[in-house]
Amino acid sequence: MKSYRDVFSELSRQHRAALIPFFVVGDPDFDTSLALVKAAIDAGADVLELGIPFSDPIADGPTIQKADIRAVRSGMNVRRAMEFIRQVKQHRDIPIGLLMYYNLVCHYGKAEFFRDARDAGVNSVLIADMTIDDADEVLGSIRAAGLDSVFMVTPNTSPERMQQIAARTTGFIYTVSVLGVTGSRDALSDSVEDLVRRLKSLTNVPICVGFGISKPEHARAVADAGADGAIIGSRIVGMIEAHLDDPGRAIAEVSAFIGQVKAALSGA
Amino acid sequence: MKHRGRYGDYGGYYVPEVLIPVLEELEEAFDRFRGDPAFVAELADLSTHYAGRPTPLYHARRFSEHVGFQVYLKREDLLHGGAHKVNNTLGQGLLAKHMGKSKLIAETGAGQHGLATAMIGALLGMETKIFMGVTDVERQSVNVHKMKLCGAEVIPVEGGTGTLKDAINDALRYWTSHVTDTFYLFGTAAGPHPYPTIVRHFQSCISREARQQFLDQTGRLPDMVVACVGGGSNAIGAFAHFIDDPDVKLIGVEAGGRGVATGKHAASIVAGTPGVLHGARSYLLQDAEGQVMDTESISAGLDYPGVGPEHCHLSDIGRARYVAADDAEVLETFGLLARIEGILPALESTHALAYVAGLKGTLGPETIVMVNLSGRGDKDVGIVEQHRPLE
Numbered sequence: 021m022k023s024y025r026d027v028f029s030e031l032s033r034q035h036r037a038a039l040i041p042f043f044v045v046g047d048p049d050f051d052t053s054l055a056l057v058k059a060a061i062d063a064g065a066d067v068l069e070l071g072i073p074f075s076d077p078i079a080d081g082p083t084i085q086k087a088d089i090r091a092v093r094s095g096m097n098v099r100r101a102m103e104f105i106r107q108v109k110q111h112r113d114i115p116i117g118l119l120m121y122y123n124l125v126c127h128y129g130k131a132e133f134f135r136d137a138r139d140a141g142v143n144s145v146l147i148a149d150m151t152i153d154d155a156d157e158v159l160g161s162i163r164a165a166g167l168d169s170v171f172m173v174t175p176n177t178s179p180e181r182m183q184q185i186a187a188r189t190t191g192f193i194y195t196v197s198v199l200g201v202t203g204s205r206d207a208l209s210d211s212v213e214d215l216v217r218r219l220k221s222l223t224n225v226p227i228c229v230g231f232g233i234s235k236p237e238h239a240r241a242v243a244d245a246g247a248d249g250a251i252i253g254s255r256i257v258g259m260i261e262a263h264l265d266d267p268g269r270a271i272a273e274v275s276a277f278i279g280q281v282k283a284a285l286s287g288a
Numbered sequence: 289m290k291h292r293g294r295y296g297d298y299g300g301y302y303v304p305e306v307l308i309p310v311l312e313e314l315e316e317a318f319d320r321f322r323g324d325p326a327f328v329a330e331l332a333d334l335s336t337h338y339a340g341r342p343t344p345l346y347h348a349r350r351f352s353e354h355v356g357f358q359v360y361l362k363r364e365d366l367l368h369g370g371a372h373k374v375n376n377t378l379g380q381g382l383l384a385k386h387m388g389k390s391k392l393i394a395e396t397g398a399g400q401h402g403l404a405t406a407m408i409g410a411l412l413g414m415e416t417k418i419f420m421g422v423t424d425v426e427r428q429s430v431n432v433h434k435m436k437l438c439g440a441e442v443i444p445v446e447g448g449t450g451t452l453k454d455a456i457n458d459a460l461r462y463w464t465s466h467v468t469d470t471f472y473l474f475g476t477a478a479g480p481h482p483y484p485t486i487v488r489h490f491q492s493c494i495s496r497e498a499r500q501q502f503l504d505q506t507g508r509l510p511d512m513v514v515a516c517v518g519g520g521s522n523a524i525g526a527f528a529h530f531i532d533d534p535d536v537k538l539i540g541v542e543a544g545g546r547g548v549a550t551g552k553h554a555a556s557i558v559a560g561t562p563g564v565l566h567g568a569r570s571y572l573l574q575d576a577e578g579q580v581m582d583t584e585s586i587s588a589g590l591d592y593p594g595v596g597p598e599h600c601h602l603s604d605i606g607r608a609r610y611v612a613a614d615d616a617e618v619l620e621t622f623g624l625l626a627r628i629e630g631i632l633p634a635l636e637s638t639h640a641l642a643y644v645a646g647l648k649g650t651l652g653p654e655t656i657v658m659v660n661l662s663g664r665g666d667k668d669v670g671i672v673e674q675h676r677p678l679e
């Protein structure tokens with residue numbers, strides 16, 4: 021199974037940042053969602069970030085909230101999400117990071133959750149509503165399962181805390197580019213380049229930037245600032261929402277968009 | 289963070305990283321100002337002259353005759369704004385001011401906390417936004433109007449069932465994007481640390497007063513204290529100064545909705561299992577997949593799938609007992625109290641009264657029971673009329 025280390029070191033040899041699309045598993049239904057994810061891989065995704073839908077996603081803006089609702093309504097749950105991931109991995113061996121809300125992990129059973137996720141082919145788990153302060157509740161079972169840990173850094177995180185976060189992170193630091201929730205934004209936040217530079221001076225853990233990266237040039241800008249990856253969520257999920265009656269069109273748009281981002285990240 | 293905010297296994301602060309610095313700032317400010325003489329004096333002055341404390345402890349003679357034991361009502365319904373909520377909004381509002389924040393946001397269910405926040409926003413000259421589920425905006429339209437009159441902006445929240453849980457989700461999201469100048473004035477003794485501790489602190493005046501009033505008026509402590517539990521703020525305020533009196537039974541009454549057996553209710557401790565919602569571990573109404581369930585109650589203020597962490601702990605250790613009263617009993621008791629005492633109780637508070645009415649004939653005539661009458665029922669007259677039209 022391909023590790024983050026494999027992917028990030030290969031990409032760094034090519035002086036390229038990872039393209040990391042985000043999908044809500046099962047949005048709008050199992051089959052369409054799987055087709056979308058496969059298309060994203062074929063269009064050039066280097067790593068996947070997948071969210072298992074939760075009823076109360078407090079870190080997410082309206083676009084991803086609606087996707088969570090669609091996916092839950094279509095019958096997605098943790099067990100089926102594991103099956104979904106297995107099928108993605110059969111298509112291509114690509115690193116997968118899960119984005120979770122803590123209640124789903126607790127409800128499933130922590131040790132079982134991390135073990136089953138690893139068995140399905142997951143590389144890391146980020147829990148949106150858990151910080152390093154409570155990480156001891158999960159880090160043992162994350163390590164026991166052989167998973168990497170991912171935590172967030174935000175623009176208001178102090179330098180000392182950044183260091184503590186880096187010390188507990190084995191996968192990549194999920195760097196949030198804005199004070200706020202997920203959602204497409206027209207302009208990239210001014211603070212993001214500075215944030216990436218500060219993090220880079222503190223740690224060797226890969227830095228991936230997310231929240232509000234909506235255009236190929238945003239991805240390019242964070243890559244130029246030194247980030248190891250760009251995570252694109254709401255913009256892609258918004259394309260799914262815009263074509264609920266025409267899944268083929270959603271797949272084509274998502275593919276084309278990922279192709280454009282890939283080109284922006286690859287260009288000299 | 290300096291403290292963990294745990295009550296036994298419950299509580300904590302399960303929040304996205306972006307909220308950690310603001311919760312730390314809040315914890316620090318609360319620790320600093322709670323004992324600050326100037327802050328304490330300002331709060332005491334406003335509690336007396338603006339909000340109307342102390343509230344009476346009233347021996348409800350006819351209701352007592354009806355049930356066969358002695359019932360005392362702690363009259364939080366007489367406070368400015370019509371509910372206990374102002375105890376908390378005054379405290380947190382002053383805290384916000386001392387922290388140098390210029391804007392307030394709050395969630396609301398029944399509209400009572402929203403109104404109490406709007407009042408304080410006006411009093412302190414702070415811009416105020418209230419998040420309220422669309423269902424609640426509709427069923428509590430009078431309070432919406434009052435909030436607007438006090439100058440607050442009311443933001444209707446579409447998500448989920450359009451009730452309190454959804455309003456909290458959106459208030460948290462908004463706060464995440466406006467952490468620098470905005471104070472989130474949380475309405476109940478739930479949510480991430482330090483809110484359960486802060487809200488308990490500002491609501492505990494209820495039992496501090498009541499304990500002394502019982503000693504003055506009856507020469508002894510009550511045998512039982514009963515309060516309704518939504519998130520748990522009025523109940524923890526009513527319990528706080530009795531927790532160390534082992535002979536005082538503490539009863540929290542949750543919303544039984546259409547009946548706990550139907551699954552359409554909001555009785556988190558009675559029927560829930562431990563989970564994590566809105567930054568804290570608590571008993572939670574969740575489905576077989578771990579998704580948070582839609583709740584149902586005739587009272588918007590109790591319509592919440594989680595509950596404050598200290599109540600979960602008090603239940604686990606057996607110090608307090610939690611029960612449910614359903615909509616039908618509540619409507620019955622609302623009419624009863626109006627008829628024999630001339631008091632219209634809030635539907636939330638009526639849950640506590642309904643439990644006590646159900647004890648009729650089971651307690652000795654000397655038994656003293658305190659019911660925390662957390663709010664007045666003016667806001668609910670339309671709902672009651674809908675369910676029980678007058679002939």
Ligand SMILES: Cc1ncc(COP(=O)(O)O)c(C=O)c1O
Nearest residue numbers: 400518519520521522589636663
């Ligand atoms: C009058 C009244 N009582 C009780 C409640 C429930 O809240 P809590 O459990 O925090 O006291 C509300 C909430 O709106 C209320 O308006």
